[in-house]
Amino acid sequence: xxxxxxxxxxxxxxxxxxxxxxxxxxxxxxxxxxxxxxxxxxxxxxxxxxxxxxxxxxxxxxxxxxxxxxxxxxxxxxxxxxxxxxxxxxxxxxxxxxxxxxxxxxxxxxxxxxxxxxxxxxxxxxxxxxxxxxxxxxxxxxxxxxxxxxxxxxxxxxxxxxxxxxxxxxxxxxxxxxxxxxxxxxxxxxxxxxxxxxxxxxxxxxxxxxxxxxxxxxxxxxxxxxxxxxxxxxxxxxxxxxxxxxxxxxxxxxxxxxxxxxxxxxxxxxxxxxxxxxxxxxxxxxxxxxxxxxxxxxxxxxxxxxxxxxxxxxxxxxxxxxxxxxxxxxxxxxxxxx
Amino acid sequence: xxxxxxxxxxxxxxxxxxxxxxxxxxxxxxxxxxxxxxxxxxxxxxxxxxxxxxxxxxxxxxxxxxxxxxxxxxxxxxxxxxxxxxxxxxxxxxxxxxxxxxxxxxxxxxxxxxxxxxxxxxxxxxxxxxxxxxxxxxxxxxxxxxxxxxxxxxxxxxxxxxxxxxxxxxxxxxxxxxxxxxxxxxxxxxxxxxxxxxxxxxxxxxxxxxxxxxxxxxxxxxxxxxxxxxxxxxxxxxxxxxxxxxxxxxxxxxxxxxxxxxxxxxxxxxxxxxxxxxxxxxxxxxxxxxxxxxxxxxxxxxxxxxxxxxxxxxxxxxxxxxxxxxxxxx
Amino acid sequence: xxxxxxxxxxxxxxxxxxxxxxxxxxxxxxxxxxxxxxxxxxxxxxxxxxxxxxxxxxxxxxxxxxxxxxxxxxxxxxxxxxxxxxxxxxxxxxxxxxxxxxxxxxxxxxxxxxxxxxxxxxxxxxxxxxxxxxxxxxxxxxxxxxxxxxxxxxxxxxxxxxxxxxxxxxxxxxxxxxxxxxxxxxxxxxxxxxxxxxxxxxxxxxxxxxxxxxxxxxxxxxxxxxxxxxxxxxxxxxxxxxxxxxxxxxxxxxxxxxxxxxxxxxxxxxxxxxxxxxxxxxxxxxxxxxxxxxxxxxxxxxxxxxxxxxxxxxxxxxxxxxxxxxxxxxx
Numbered sequence: 001x002x003x004x005x006x007x008x009x010x011x012x013x014x015x016x017x018x019x020x021x022x023x024x025x026x027x028x029x030x031x032x033x034x035x036x037x038x039x040x041x042x043x044x045x046x047x048x049x050x051x052x053x054x055x056x057x058x059x060x061x062x063x064x065x066x067x068x069x070x071x072x073x074x075x076x077x078x079x080x081x082x083x084x085x086x087x088x089x090x091x092x093x094x095x096x097x098x099x100x101x102x103x104x105x106x107x108x109x110x111x112x113x114x115x116x117x118x119x120x121x122x123x124x125x126x127x128x129x130x131x132x133x134x135x136x137x138x139x140x141x142x143x144x145x146x147x148x149x150x151x152x153x154x155x156x157x158x159x160x161x162x163x164x165x166x167x168x169x170x171x172x173x174x175x176x177x178x179x180x181x182x183x184x185x186x187x188x189x190x191x192x193x194x195x196x197x198x199x200x201x202x203x204x205x206x207x208x209x210x211x212x213x214x215x216x217x218x219x220x221x222x223x224x225x226x227x228x229x230x231x232x233x234x235x236x237x238x239x240x241x242x243x244x245x246x247x248x249x250x251x252x253x254x255x256x257x258x259x260x261x262x263x264x265x266x267x268x269x270x271x272x273x274x275x276x277x278x279x280x281x282x283x284x285x286x287x288x289x290x291x292x293x294x295x296x297x298x299x300x301x302x303x304x305x306x307x308x309x310x311x312x313x314x315x316x317x318x319x320x321x322x323x324x325x326x327x328x329x330x331x332x333x334x335x336x337x338x
Numbered sequence: 339x340x341x342x343x344x345x346x347x348x349x350x351x352x353x354x355x356x357x358x359x360x361x362x363x364x365x366x367x368x369x370x371x372x373x374x375x376x377x378x379x380x381x382x383x384x385x386x387x388x389x390x391x392x393x394x395x396x397x398x399x400x401x402x403x404x405x406x407x408x409x410x411x412x413x414x415x416x417x418x419x420x421x422x423x424x425x426x427x428x429x430x431x432x433x434x435x436x437x438x439x440x441x442x443x444x445x446x447x448x449x450x451x452x453x454x455x456x457x458x459x460x461x462x463x464x465x466x467x468x469x470x471x472x473x474x475x476x477x478x479x480x481x482x483x484x485x486x487x488x489x490x491x492x493x494x495x496x497x498x499x500x501x502x503x504x505x506x507x508x509x510x511x512x513x514x515x516x517x518x519x520x521x522x523x524x525x526x527x528x529x530x531x532x533x534x535x536x537x538x539x540x541x542x543x544x545x546x547x548x549x550x551x552x553x554x555x556x557x558x559x560x561x562x563x564x565x566x567x568x569x570x571x572x573x574x575x576x577x578x579x580x581x582x583x584x585x586x587x588x589x590x591x592x593x594x595x596x597x598x599x600x601x602x603x604x605x606x607x608x609x610x611x612x613x614x615x616x617x618x619x620x621x622x623x624x625x626x627x628x629x630x631x632x633x634x635x636x637x638x639x640x641x642x643x644x645x646x647x648x649x650x651x652x653x654x655x656x657x658x659x660x661x662x663x664x665x666x667x668x
Numbered sequence: 669x670x671x672x673x674x675x676x677x678x679x680x681x682x683x684x685x686x687x688x689x690x691x692x693x694x695x696x697x698x699x700x701x702x703x704x705x706x707x708x709x710x711x712x713x714x715x716x717x718x719x720x721x722x723x724x725x726x727x728x729x730x731x732x733x734x735x736x737x738x739x740x741x742x743x744x745x746x747x748x749x750x751x752x753x754x755x756x757x758x759x760x761x762x763x764x765x766x767x768x769x770x771x772x773x774x775x776x777x778x779x780x781x782x783x784x785x786x787x788x789x790x791x792x793x794x795x796x797x798x799x800x801x802x803x804x805x806x807x808x809x810x811x812x813x814x815x816x817x818x819x820x821x822x823x824x825x826x827x828x829x830x831x832x833x834x835x836x837x838x839x840x841x842x843x844x845x846x847x848x849x850x851x852x853x854x855x856x857x858x859x860x861x862x863x864x865x866x867x868x869x870x871x872x873x874x875x876x877x878x879x880x881x882x883x884x885x886x887x888x889x890x891x892x893x894x895x896x897x898x899x900x901x902x903x904x905x906x907x908x909x910x911x912x913x914x915x916x917x918x919x920x921x922x923x924x925x926x927x928x929x930x931x932x933x934x935x936x937x938x939x940x941x942x943x944x945x946x947x948x949x950x951x952x953x954x955x956x957x958x959x960x961x962x963x964x965x966x967x968x969x970x971x972x973x974x975x976x977x978x979x980x981x982x983x984x985x986x987x988x989x990x991x992x993x994x995x996x997x998x999x
Contacts, residue, residue, distance in 0.1 A: 060523040075877055102879030114870035117889060128888075129878045169610050170383075180878075199382040200550065201594050205606035226524065229596035233604055256598060270528040272553030274597040275580060286525050 009087060010048035011220045012072065012188055017045045017081035019064075019071040039294045041067040043244035044081070046320075051187065054214045054221040056235035056252065058228055058267075062290050064244040065224045069190050072222070073105055074098055086187065103133050106181035110193040112173035116165040122149075123161040126180045133184060148179040152209060171202035178209065189213065192224045207234045228271045232256050240264050243293055243301045249320065250330030260323055260332040262306050300335060308336050341412060342370035343544050344394075344431070344512050349406035351389050351398065361615045363389045365568040367406075371512065376538055376545040378555040378576070381565035382591075384611055387548045388436065390565075391514050395433055396423035410512070428459050432510040436517040438501030442489040448500050449475075449485030455507045474503040479533060495526035499533065506537070513538070515547040519554065531558050552595050556580065561647075564588050567611050567622035570641055574648040584650035586627045621653070629654060707896075711974030712967075721966030728960060732778040739771035743927065750939070751946040761948040763932065764939030769948055772932055773956060779928035780957070783840065784910035787847035791909070792902040795852035796894070799859025804867050804882070804890055813856075821853040825912060826919070833921045840923040843916060847909050855901050859894055866893045896975035900968055907964035914957050929953040 019042040022035035029036055041064045049055050057065045070076045072083055074090065082091045090101060109115040116125055126145045130136055136144060149157035152175040165173055174194060181189065191210060195203040211234050214221045225231045231238055231252065238255050240248040240263065248261040259265045266286045286305050291297060300318050303309040313335055320331040324338055351364035364386045371377055379387045392398055394408055396416065407414045415426045435441055442451055449471050456467035472482045478499040489497060498518060505513060515534065519527040535558050538545045549555045555562065556576050564572040564585065572585040583589040593605040609626040612618055621627070621634040633653045641651040712718045731738070741747055746766040747758070754761040760769035802813040829846050836842055866872060867890065875885045916922050917930025918937070936949035 060525060073877060099879045099881065102877065107877040109870055109874060111870055115874050117871045119892065132878060132880050132884060201382060201591060201607035203606065204594050204604035229598040232598050233596045233601055267524065268598060270524055271598045272557060274553055274592060274595050274600060290523065
């Protein structure tokens with residue numbers, strides 16, 4: 001188990017990923033079974049993730065972050081691009097081979113109130129992945145369940161193992177979901193907005209747990225979030241997404257203290273601060289709403305809302321390029337950034 | 339000193355559960371709201387903040403019982419029950435509900451729903467109501483021609499603006515907002531919050547905003563009430579509160595709130611709020627407090643003044659132990 | 669028996685904090701049993717009509733099972749003149765052949781219930797499988813299976829039975845098959861609708877990301893959620909099946925060798941019982957059929973309500989705001 005985050009090849013390497021949702025545009029289409037309405041949810045996304053590293057994927061709703069996570073795990077089929085997991089190309093594996101691989105990549109969902117079967121006791125929920133993958137026997141599985149419960153700080157395990165989900169609080173339920181994912185000892189952990197439905201006072205506990213898993217167990221963690229501040233506290237690297245494309249990528253401190261892309265700058269500016277601003281309204285708010293992913297603007301997809309866009313931005317679609325003068329890998333996709 | 343516009347005295351709300359037990363959701367809440375004042379009601383899930391605001395307009399479900407007084411311009415609007423509240427609803431005090439995006443009838447045009455309110459409550463003629471609806475849209479920043487659109491043609495942020503327009507229809511003096519920005523994106527949240535602040539300033543409205551989001555509410559409100567387990571446990575001007583909280587819960591809550599620039603070690607508060615179906619002895623926050631001492635076990639702290647314009651319900655603020663009157667809990 | 673309407677809340681754009689009216693109970697909260705049996709038991713206990721339905725059904729089933737032992741007279745032996753009035757020895761008199769009506773009722777009940785249950789189990793079995801496959805897998809499976817269901821749905825019962833009776837001769841087996849063929853479609857539709865809803869639930873989707881096979885997901889997560897619905901639907905189908913059997917037998921399409929409640933009515937009718945004023949030969953079997961159907965409906969409806977609270981009318985009604993009770997006591 002590697003302890004440092006930097007050694008070796010990345011565990012997960014995503015390159016040029018494209019995913020779309022198709023639906024019928026009108027009644028005529030529906031009858032003719034022509035799905036011509038395409039939502040370009042993920043449009044050429046590339047990033048890497050190493051063991052022991054936490055990467056935060058942030059953006060507003062509709063930017064494609066959840067779709068990216070689901071596509072990386074092949075829960076949604078990519079239309080183009082490649083996904084390499086542990087050096088192996090998994091983009092075109094069939095379902096049977098994938099099922100075997102799922103033990104290594106686990107997903108924790110946003111809604112702790114819906115993600116556990118209400119008729120299953122905690123013990124059964126956590127044991128199920130073990131039974132599905134044929135790990136251990138009755139005795140060893142009980143042992144593993146208790147270990148997982150202890151790992152997520154639900155102590156004493158025997159007290160929690162027999163409960164039903166509705167007898168637990170939201171934070172406890174989310175811990176159970178994490179335990180159920182941990183029990184098969186995955187290498188990649190994807191958390192889709194794990195704390196957004198929880199109270200503020202319990203969020204830090206869950207995030208700290210994820211950070212510990214990352215640091216101590218050397219897991220690679222991909223965290224989807226819309227809360228920049230929470231990601232700032234926990235993730236080493238951050239990727240900002242807009243309309244299906246990563247517009248800025250780099251170490252968290254670097255990106256948030258010196259944002260290069262106008263969208264990142266806007267997100268940082270509207271992020272509420274613990275200390276109330278002395279004069280509210282000093283921030284120029286970004287006008288309009290998030291554009292429709294089925295009608296992506298030509299050229300730079302951000303240009304309709306961008307405060308510094310010019311004619312060049314309406315014509316050319318920028319690619320990620322390195323920010324000069326930074327000794328760390330800080331990339332941005334903006335024509336106006338140096 | 340003018341009399342406050344809205345005064346709530348000793349509000350208590352109980353809910354009756356299926357098995358007959360009662361949940362004491364709001365416990366003796368009292369506060370005042372002056373004209374053009376923007377106050378916030380902050381707390382986490384289950385603390386009773388939404389219930390409090392719903393109670394002010396008499397919008398509690400049939401399983402609820404309540405006691406206390408709600409004085410609007412000196413008159414208790416709850417005195418005659420539904421009849422007295424009905425006349426105050428929307429014309430004096432209006433509300434933007436949680437999940438207001440789903441508050442519109444999906445098969446009717448948005449404009450016609452506002453027109454309906456104007457004709458029924460404000461007695462306007464059809465033409466006058468339609469004009470006023472267009473005015474309201476402009477006020478909240480929606481293009482006037484959208485009046486004839488259906489709710490599904492609006493984005494989330496626009497629907498929220500429409501809900502605010504609906505609330506302002508009869509020119510109330512008090513605007514209650516129950517988590518008006520939940521389920522909206524950060525950018526849109528900032529827009530809505532800015533809109534609320536501007537509207538209240540321009541129209542001289544008093545605003546009572548409920549939220550669980552501490553930093554967000556600081557952008558709108560000047561005064562804050564912090565609720566925990568059905569009670570108000572701290573009150574004061576926003577800046578003072580954030581800089582030097584007088585109650586451990588407020589302090590811990592602030593420490594648990596991440597900040598994008600000031601990256602410090604985040605705190606989480608262990609445990610959970612107390613069950614409100616049983617009477618609480620001593621301080622309700624004691625099991626989770628990091629500074630609890632022996633007095634907190636049996637004596638329930640009273641909300642009292644600890645500094646100018648600052649109130650808190652915590653024994654730690656008492657300099658002289660023999661001072662405070664004891665509130666006895668049955 | 670209507671398919672469940674999928675909840676249609678608007679998708680929130682950002683983040684939704686659920687409204688928790690009570691704060692989270694610490695782990696020491698009370699444990700309410702959520703097993704299907706417990707839920708049904710609770711529902712029946714709280715509803716007098718459901719309790720009545722259940723009791724009636726149980727009593728009738730017992731009578732049917734024990735008919736050979738408790739029927740007062742042998743139904744194959746003539747015990748008096750046809751259409752004898754009810755008397756002390758024969759509580760419901762004698763029918764057109766001189767057989768004791770009361771004993772015939774028990775034996776007829778036996779056959780009617782047998783046909784009803786057998787046909788329904790076949791129908792529910794087939795319908796459930798079709799519904800689950802169509803609802804869970806969707807796509808081509810759904811299209812094909814639903815087209816087939818549509819075809820069967822519109823087959824008229826009577827012409828089908830007449831044809832079958834004509835070609836293959838009337839028999840108990842044929843009756844069961846025909847009723848089964850006609851009633852599986854409604855089950856399929858109801859199960860499909862619910863399967864589609866369950867499939868979308870987060871914990872079912874999560875199973876895929878854990879690596880569960882379709883078989884695992886269906887047997888461990890989808891089916892358990894559907895069982896209550898299937899049970900409720902089956903109970904309601906039984907009443908339909910018994911009614912259908914009675915109707916078919918009355919029209920002379922049932923097995924001529926067996927006595928069912930329907931054939932009792934048929935014989936009495938053909939022997940002009942009405943004209944002769946022999947109400948005891950016609951009314952009791954008819955009333956008994958009605959009672960069975962009523963009992964099934966009451967009980968079935970209670971199960972349905974218990975498992976699908978959204979069907980309860982109260983939830984569909986407009987919210988009524990409370991009349992405020994200002995109580996001066998503080999507690």
